[in-house]
Amino acid sequence: MNLETDDLIERLATRHKPIRRLPPPRKRALYWLLIALCGVAAVVVLMSPRDDLAAKLTDTRFLIEELAALATAVAAAFSAFCLIVPGHSRAVALLPAPPLVIWLGSLGHGCWQAWLSFGDEAWRLSPEWVCLPAIAVVGAIPALTMVAMLQKGAPIAPRMTVMLGALAAAALGNVGLRLFHPQDASLMVLVWQFGSVALLSLLAGWGGRQVLAWRHVGNA
Amino acid sequence: MTDGNSQRLTDLMRSSQDGDGKAYLELLRAITPMLRATARRQLPVYNRQDMEDVVQDILMSLHAARATYDPERPFIPWLMGIARNRIADAVRRYARQAAHEQVVEIVPETFFDPGANMSAEVYRDPEALRRAIDGLPHQQRRAMELLKLREMSLKEAAAVSGTSVGALKIAVHRAVGTLREVLSKGT
The missing domain is CATH 1.10.10.10 (Winged helix-like DNA-binding domain superfamily/Winged helix DNA-binding domain)
Known part of the structure; x- marks a missing residue:
């Protein structure tokens, strides 16, 4: 055996102490969800829920979109926590796809219905850039909690992991946003809200190697 | 890798997580030849010292990430997940260095004076x-x-x-x- 490697092994074994195992991904996803929901609820209360919230909670389309976004967040969080455990299949990254498709499908169906009712008028899009920072703010606590929890794992696929983590936080941010921001036109929601979620996730994934690296492991 | 050997490594890792230093030492010694063979297979152009650096990287990464191992799951896929990741990092580092290095016979003069x-x-x-x-x-x-x-x-x-x-x-x-x-x- 190479002497330096032998020396390293001796040192690692000498410094070794009992460690606390990371809980399984499903448990970590649940812990994250509890903290994240508290953060989102606090922002919704601070911003005051929309006046027509009681009516919206009986609107099937609104409920489908909110539940699909919530399911996307939970699935993405679970996938991200799986990916930081070495040996897990990367196919788990596809788990958020079904709820994402339902969410997108509902928005697409809404756009189609609007076009049937209002014709070309339904494609009129007004600027609503505020959605991007609003989703980032509502999703801030979920995002920070996610980063802290991900840094306890191994950065096996950092970009994919951070993108999924950001998708979880932004999707939950969007769930919160719709509870106080009265924007329901499907095209507007699709472009400004879903678009913001997608953009934030992609941007975060792009910087994944800066967020998750081997130097963070064991320090977080 | 036989099932018995794989089970032995899983048991050693479980004991290591509980703080058994001797089991950890035995585990690291047992997996090092395996890691060396994996690195050699995937990095055939590396010299002996570069290869040893990669093996050490894998051992240190294993040490840092040992809390992520779930004793209910098999040990070898967990270990190989780390090994493949560190080997891929080494390949990227090697490619980056190679892309920025240019072999020249005469080093060009940098200043006129x-x-x-x-x-x-x-x-x-x-x-x-x-x-x-x-x-x-x-x-x-x-x-x-x-x-x-x-x-x-x-x-x-x-x-x-x-x-x-x-x-x-x-x-x-x-x-x-x-x-x-x-x-x-x-x-």
């Missing part, structure tokens, strides 16, 4: 630099080797050298000062 080239030439003299590094006190030389030549992180270098991160920082700072002084005296 010969005097202006003096210090640059001295620092580019690998032999003088090697002699200067050899002349450093042991601790400073070790810190330079781990942090600057092998590009380890402070945490990794601290694990290898058995000193604290703070002591390493001081040793490197002093080593750089000593080298600057020695090399400038030589001009």
Whole structure:
């Protein structure tokens, strides 16, 4: 055996102490969800829920979109926590796809219905850039909690992991946003809200190697 | 890898997580030849020392990420997940270095004025630099080797050298000062 490697092994074994195992991904996803929901609820209360919230909670389309976004967040969080455990299949990254498709499908169906009712008028899009920072703010606590929890794992696929983590936080941010921001036109929601979620996730994934690296492991 | 051997490694890892240092030592010794063989298969162009660096990287990564192992799951896929990741990082690092290095027969002159080239030439003299590094006190030389030549992180270098991160920082700072002084005296 190479002497330096032998020396390293001796040192690692000498410094070794009992460690606390990371809980399984499903448990970590649940812990994250509890903290994240508290953060989102606090922002919704601070911003005051929309006046027509009681009516919206009986609107099937609104409920489908909110539940699909919530399911996307939970699935993405679970996938991200799986990916930081070495040996897990990367196919788990596809788990958020079904709820994402339902969410997108509902928005697409809404756009189609609007076009049937209002014709070309339904494609009129007004600027609503505020959605991007609003989703980032509502999703801030979920995002920070996610980063802290991900840094306890191994950065096996950092970009994919951070993108999924950001998708979880932004999707939950969007769930919160719709509870106080009265924007329901499907095209507007699709472009400004879903678009913001997608953009934030992609941007975060792009910087994944800066967020998750081997130097963070064991320090977080 | 037989089922019995795989089960033995799983048991050793489980005991290691519970704080059994002897089991951890046995585990690391048992997996090192496996890691070396995996690295050799995937990095055929690497020389022996580069290969050993990759094996050490994998061992340190395993150490850092040992809390992520779930004893209910098999050990080998977990280990190979880390090994493949560190080998891929090594390949990327190698490709990046290769892309930025250009082999030339004559080093081009950097300035028209010969005097202006003096210090640059001295620092580019690998032999003088090697002699200067050899002349450093042991601790400073070790810190330079781990942090600057092998590009380890402070945490990794601290694990290898058995000193604290703070002591390493001081040793490197002093080593750089000593080298600057020695090399400038030589001009």
